[in-house]
Amino acid sequence: MRLSWNEVRARAAKFAREHADDKDERSQSQRFWIDFFDIFGLDSRRVTTFEKRVQQLDATKRGFIDLYWPGTLIIEHKSAGRDLLSATKQALDYFDWLSEKERPRYVLVCDFQRFQLTDLADGREWKFHLSDLPRHVEAFAFILGAQPRFFRNQSKASIAASELMGKLHEALAESGYTGQDLERLLVRLLFCLFADDTGIFEPKDLLINLIEQHTSADGRDLGRVLNDLFDVLNTPEEQRQSTLDPELTAFPYINGGLFEGRIRTPSFNNAMRDMLLDACAFDWGEVSPAIFGSLFQSVMDAKARRAKGAHYTTEQSILKVIEPLFLDDLRAELDRVLARKDGGRQVALKAYHDKLASLTFFDPACGCGNFLVIAYRELRELERKLLKETLAGTLISGSGVSAAAFSRVNVDQFFGIEYEEFPARIAETAMWMADHLANLLLSADLGELFARIPLTKSAKIVQGDALDTDWAEVLSPERCSYVLGNPPFIGAKFQSEYQRAQVRRVAGLGGSGGTLDYVAAWFIRAAAFVQRGGGKGRIGFVSTNSITQGEQVAQLWPILFGRHAMEIAFAHRTFAWSSEARGMAHVHVVIIGLAARGHEPADKRLFAYADLKGEPSESRHRAISPYLFDAGGLANPHVVVAEAGRPINGARQLVCGSKPIDGGHLIFSSGERATLVSAEPQAASFLRPFVGAEEFINGGQRYILALQNAAPQELRAMPKVRERLERVREFRAASPSKPTKALAATPMLYHLNVLPERPFLAIPQVSSERRQYIPIGWIEPPTIPSDKLRILADASLWEFGVLTSAMHMAWTSFIGGRLKSDFQYGIGINYNNFPWPKADEVQMRRVEGLAQTVLDERAKHTLASLADLYDPDTMPPALRAAHAKLDAAVDRLYRPTTFPSDRARAEHLLGLYEASLGALPLNALKTKTRRKRATETV
Known part of the structure; x- marks a missing residue:
């Protein structure tokens, strides 16, 4: 019986632990690969051969493939630390020496710790470490006889x-x-x-x-x-x-x-x-007519694209929306109708054709019409397949019956709103082109040239602002079958005043209107539109992944789940945007499909990406969380993590570092510090090291004037320092922000003053998503942390151990916010809401001991920065192993069984968070962390 992916991931985690210390190719490689194939429930001896002998056709060279699976896989194995580039070259040489029939699709090179898998059919490549195997194990789907699902791309x-x-x-x-x-x-x-x-x-x-x-x-x-x-x-x-x-x-x-x-x-x-x-x-x-969106993109400058939030979609990405939205169901329904052998087959075919002709599609941010074009093309292809069956392959040429009499799907079933005239006209034109191409295909089937020239029908593309337009004037909501598209991506901080006002009006959140991205307004408008039409329509939008992470989740999703009674019908987790047009925008996106409650499918489809640039694997669930993982285990699948003003589990308070708002006038490089001290030696005592996330992770030295406690006579004795203070005063006074203007009166104070007097734990606000762990650690006075660090005073090894564990990283990855694709650590979401484990004294001491081992392994590399130590390509094996042991110990505090993946960890943590909500005081989730101007001692 084929194993489930959850079982495979669990086996992969066990394999990674058991072989973490393997190093020698000669003595350990065969057992390594026997156990590797056992992850998938496959006896490697049934399909593979160790030390397969091969030679060049001219017999001048020969060699031995370390492990060979005919027609499927070559494995070239090296001892730990050996060059994988030469191993790849060797494996490809062996590939060339094999006959055409024997050549495999996949090549895998490995040195126990590093894996590099290449799909020779399409050039895709996976690179990861042994400890990451559970997260990447689906790359080996071919071992189970499965293949990733592919979506066509434009030529x-x-x-x-x-x-x-x-x-x-x-x-x-x-x-x-x-x-x-x-x-x-x-x-x-x-x-x-x-x-x-x-x-x-x-x-x-x-x-x-x-x-x-x-x-x-x-x-x-x-x-x-x-x-x-x-x-x-x-x-x-x-x-x-x-x-x-x-x-x-x-x-x-x-x-x-x-x-x-x-x-x-x-x-x-x-x-x-x-x-x-x-x-x-x-x-x-x-x-393809759909390429004209990329044409428009290629003639827009980058600045114009950003202002409009314009990101044009490839056919591949469009299919990721429309297939689960409607196309897969229509294809399956047609297959069922065609499979019928009873007398009702012709009636069923006609009913299906009636259905195709009645469907309507609405893109309220249609751009150049890519979504409408591809949807129309696929709908016509279904009709073509239907007509070929209905007419049983007979030609109508010479019969006196026009081919036009048979085709009932037309461009006037498609509707859109576009802000500018140029792309709107391209959309109309592209739809006519798509229609003509479909007519040519049907002409070949029916034996008569079928062309709708002169043009009599067209898609209805209305020029206007979709958030100011009544969608019902474009298409009646009762008639609408599907709302789909790629609304503009403009973050809350980058919206114009008018755009922010639009989002506030649509969301109706009151106060400041929240921090919703522009795209969120389209989800809310679409949900209201479908609800207005009786709930029968479905929605499928591409979006920035920000609406599924961080503080936006608690703002947007209660509106969709509560006010508009929506459910997630399908979703694609984060993947890298693909476009081959000039000047493409590099973004990470999700796809969300919504259906009105009571009209949603029983099985919710979730597409996940082991490789953000690769193809997804699909799973089915009873419910999907707005964080885009299985919500079937939650009592309330709609639960969201709202920003909390203080830790919900009684943990120690985490605060931001100092925020000077000084225009850079209080901050010095090493050279600038030396110049000032040379001119005014008494300034040396007020210049303290200043460390933000950049310096903490990558190294480097900055200094900041800390004048909070400077006496008036001391300031009078330092004219160059007073010059700096005057520039700070001028900078703040010129600010449009009222709070910043108020700070001009006290230029020696920061906006946020955090001046530690004891060692403190530092967590970078932003860290690369490539890292398995956010680098955190202790900093000592007199260093002053910047607001790009989160500060935990008097932290213990227990707190360090939990915060640097895989459990906390899973919470950060799936629940916390992101800056582009990087981790963005927020106090109100990531820390204050994190469900800490319960532990007795013995368990705490064990975690502390393993946490100290992590620090000890770091200390062995005195010249390495945290960036060096936590880069996945350069992380020392002993440090990686120390983290793995710490991860396992923290995992066991949450449950005795192994977590097969970070997603499973996050799902478990969200369940704990949900369970804790009933015990929270009312103000715990309402009050944000207060930012103090006064000096704080930590």
């Missing part, structure tokens, strides 16, 4: 086409042809290029022949000819002048509004004409 041809048009757009813009005219010109050219290669223009190559043969080589008359062409395309054949040039009369009437209105005549030169001819020479029949 390289589409990317190249986008680049061609992007260059032409830039050239025209640089020459001064800009604005709406340029945008409309580009959209019209896109359609014409596509039409020239896909049968809309007949015969083929009408456009390229017009440009090559009827415009001058220097391009001076090209703009005029294009405008004449656009006029012709907008005029029915019977209304055209009889004296029209014959090279123009051949073009068909398009209609649909695409060529309405004359644009300013563009002026081309030879280079621009060549660019357009290059674009004409390209085969646009191979280009």
